Structures are given as C-alpha cells and as structure tokens.
Amino acid sequence: MPISRNSVNPKLIHLFSDVVGLTDEELDCMLEQFNPVHLRKKEFYLQSGEVCRQVTYVNKGCLRTYFPGEDGKEHTLYFAVEDWWIGDIESFHSGNPTKFFIQALEDCELLIMPKSGYDKMSRELPKYQEWYQMKVRNAYMASIKRYSDFKSGSAEDRYRNLMKFQPHILQRVASKYIADYLEIEPESLSRL
Amino acid sequence: MPISRNSVNPKLIHLFSDVVGLTDEELDCMLEQFNPVHLRKKEFYLQSGEVCRQVTYVNKGCLRTYFPGEDGKEHTLYFAVEDWWIGDIESFHSGNPTKFFIQALEDCELLIMPKSGYDKMSRELPKYQEWYQMKVRNAYMASIKRYSDFKSGSAEDRYRNLMKFQPHILQRVASKYIADYLEIEPESLSRL
Numbered sequence: 001m002p003i004s005r006n007s008v009n010p011k012l013i014h015l016f017s018d019v020v021g022l023t024d025e026e027l028d029c030m031l032e033q034f035n036p037v038h039l040r041k042k043e044f045y046l047q048s049g050e051v052c053r054q055v056t057y058v059n060k061g062c063l064r065t066y067f068p069g070e071d072g073k074e075h076t077l078y079f080a081v082e083d084w085w086i087g088d089i090e091s092f093h094s095g096n097p098t099k100f101f102i103q104a105l106e107d108c109e110l111l112i113m114p115k116s117g118y119d120k121m122s123r124e125l126p127k128y129q130e131w132y133q134m135k136v137r138n139a140y141m142a143s144i145k146r147y148s149d150f151k152s153g154s155a156e157d158r159y160r161n162l163m164k165f166q167p168h169i170l171q172r173v174a175s176k177y178i179a180d181y182l183e184i185e186p187e188s189l190s191r192l
Numbered sequence: 193m194p195i196s197r198n199s200v201n202p203k204l205i206h207l208f209s210d211v212v213g214l215t216d217e218e219l220d221c222m223l224e225q226f227n228p229v230h231l232r233k234k235e236f237y238l239q240s241g242e243v244c245r246q247v248t249y250v251n252k253g254c255l256r257t258y259f260p261g262e263d264g265k266e267h268t269l270y271f272a273v274e275d276w277w278i279g280d281i282e283s284f285h286s287g288n289p290t291k292f293f294i295q296a297l298e299d300c301e302l303l304i305m306p307k308s309g310y311d312k313m314s315r316e317l318p319k320y321q322e323w324y325q326m327k328v329r330n331a332y333m334a335s336i337k338r339y340s341d342f343k344s345g346s347a348e349d350r351y352r353n354l355m356k357f358q359p360h361i362l363q364r365v366a367s368k369y370i371a372d373y374l375e376i377e378p379e380s381l382s383r384l
Contacts, residue, residue, distance in 0.1 A: 070344050070345050070349060089332060089333070090333040134285070136328055138282075139332055141281070144269070152259075157262060
C-alpha cells in the first residue's frame with residue numbers, strides 16, 4: 001500500500017513540493033515509489049558485501065554508517081537522523097558490493113524506494129533527477145569537508161562543528177561512537 | 193579556433209568515442225566546446241575565492257589541488273596529470289567561490305570547456321550528461337576512499353597505494369608535496 005502524505009516527515013513534503021517544485025500529481029507519484037520499512041535498534045540496513053539497491057529516507061530514528069579499517073577498528077563515517085538519506089551511492093549505481101555497514105542506533109522508520117522506482121522518477125521527472133544530482137554533489141563536498149576538517153582542524157574544532165550542525169547527535173548517540181567520529185579518545189570527549 | 197582531434201590526448205578521444213559512445217558528429221561537437229589554455233609552472237588555474245566556471249581536462253602537465261587549513265598549512269587534496277579532470281564541482285554548480293587552490297607543478301596544456309559549453313552538451317547529449325554524473329559519483333567515492341585510507345591505514349600503506357595507482361607522481365612531484373599528501377614527515381618519506 002502506498003504511503004500517505006500525513007505519515008511522512010513534513011520536511012520531505014516541503015522539500016519536493018516547495019524546493020524541488022514537483023506538482024501535487026508528481027509528488028503523489030513519488031510517494032507511491034516508497035515503501036515504509038521498520039528497523040529495530042542494532043539491526044542493519046546494509047552490511048559490507050551486500051549491494052545497495054534502493055534510495056532511502058530516514059523518516060524516524062538514527063543510524064550510523066561505518067567501515068572496517070585495515071587496522072581492525074570500525075570507523076564512523078556519519079550519523080543519519082530524521083530527514084537524512086542513507087545508502088551507498090557507488091554500490092547503488094555500479095551494482096558492486098558495498099564496503100559499508102549502516103546500523104540502526106534506535107528503532108527506525110525508513111522510506112525505501114527500490115531502484116525501479118528511482119529509475120522511473122529519473123526518467124519521467126527531470127526535476128527529481130536534478131535534485132538527485134545535487135544531492136550527490138553535496139555528498140561529495142561534505143566528504144571533502146569532512147576530510148579537510150580532519151586534516152587541518154583540532155578535535156575541539158570538530159566537536160564544536162558537531163555541536164553547531166548536529167547538536168541532537170550528542171544526546172542520541174553513545175559517546176564511544178561520537179569519540180570515534182571525532183577521532184578523539186573517549187576520555188578527551190568527556191573533558192570537552 | 194576549435195581544437196583538432198590530433199592535438200588532444202588520444203585517451204580523451206577513446207573515452208568519448210569508445211566508452212561513452214558518442215558518434216563522430218557528437219565528438220566533433222564536444223571538441224568545439226573546448227579551448228586550449230597554457231599554464232606556466234607555478235601559475236594558478238584556480239585560487240581560493242574565485243568561482244570555477246569551467247570543466248577542464250589536463251592534456252599535458254601536472255597540477256596540485258590544495259586548501260589552506262585552519263592550522264595555517266597547505267593540505268594537498270590530489271595531484272592531476274594527463275587525462276585527469278580538474279576544477280571544483282561545488283563552485284562550478286553553485287556559483288559559490290572555491291576554497292581550493294589548483295597550481296601547475298609543470299608547464300601545462302589544459303582543454304577548457306566554459307559552462308555554456310557544458311550546458312549545451314548536457315542539454316543535447318544525454319550520454320555526455322550520464323558520463324558527467326558518473327564522474328561526480330566516482331569523485332565522491334574517491335574522496336571517501338581517501339578519507340578511509342587516511343583514517344584506517346598506515347603511512348606505508350598510503351605510500352604503497354600511490355606507487356601502485358600513480359607511480360609517475362613520485363618522479364614528477366616534489367617530495368615535500370608527496371609527504372604532505374601522504375601525511376608523513378619528509379624524513380619518513382625518504383626512508384620509504
């Protein structure tokens with residue numbers, strides 16, 4: 001059964017209606033491509049070796065994307081909360097297995113659009129495709145920024161940035177993951 | 193004057209003809225959008241604060257992209273040689289000033305396509321637009337890989353990767369830049 005407008009995060013409606021500029025009919029067509037999926041805390045949305053076959057919106061909850069390093073540790077790439085998109089763009093487009101793990105840190109409600117829905121939207125709605133390309137570019141820029149913050153800033157700078165841009169993360173995510181994300185020792189995090 | 197086929201790197205012709213699948217006519221249309229530009233060693237292709245208004249192919253030479261860190265140092269993002277594309281995707285699409293510097297490390301010959309040419313190609317040749325989107329995704333994945341190599345691998349691993357994937361860089365680029373790129377001290381680089 002397709003999802004209804006009042007069961008999705010109002011930010012999703014605002015984005016596609018007011019920012020992307022879809023008509024009411026186009027918006028309904030998009031919502032029809034989504035399926036709601038629930039994940040319990042600690043369940044995986046994606047695991048290394050699997051192929052990412054969908055575009056996914058976080059309607060509720062919080063997840064962590066990480067990869068296993070050559071040093072045997074888990075390295076946190078980002079946290080996703082309400083109104084974020086998750087997945088592995090490279091795996092989605094190439095069909096190659098992902099190297100990432102995406103795990104629910106809370107019970108989550110996801111809206112999942114399978115590749116067939118993405119293909120339909122991209123083919124029929126140029127505005128959707130433009131938005132999607134912009135998202136990919138933004139993800140690219142965010143990853144460069146992440147890397148440059150990591151190379152050139154201090155742990156305290158990174159902590160301040162997290163406070164500024166994702167303050168809710170500090171309340172919702174275990175401090176061991178935050179310490180890993182910020183690349184600091186858990187003891188240093190508690191001092192900050 | 194439009195550039196001729198025999199004045200461009202054969203890899204560019206191979207890419208668009210055999211991989212992207214442009215017809216002879218489409219390929220000529222693309223070459224017409226490019227202008228050849230020469231840079232002398234140490235000249236800048238792009239400087240922080242400027243807007244990137246073009247798509248650029250390295251026909252000959254070697255360049256370095258770096259950003260000034262909060263720590264006051266220059267941080268090398270990548271080296272580009274023949275058959276690479278350079279620029280700042282975010283600045284190109286948003287019109288915002290770039291934060292990067294791109295400087296010639298050798299005398300360079302660049303093929304520059306202004307935004308008007310890119311717009312024309314994207315509008316008229318879906319195959320070009322598909323290729324471009326794939327390039328953006330690959331750049332995104334490369335930046336994630338760069339970040340993950342940096343977080344989880346040793347300096348020796350990064351050196352071995354550079355030897356494997358860009359061995360010519362070691363011959364062409366000053367060791368201080370390579371040491372910065374690998375995040376090691378110049379003395380450690382000479383030991384490797």
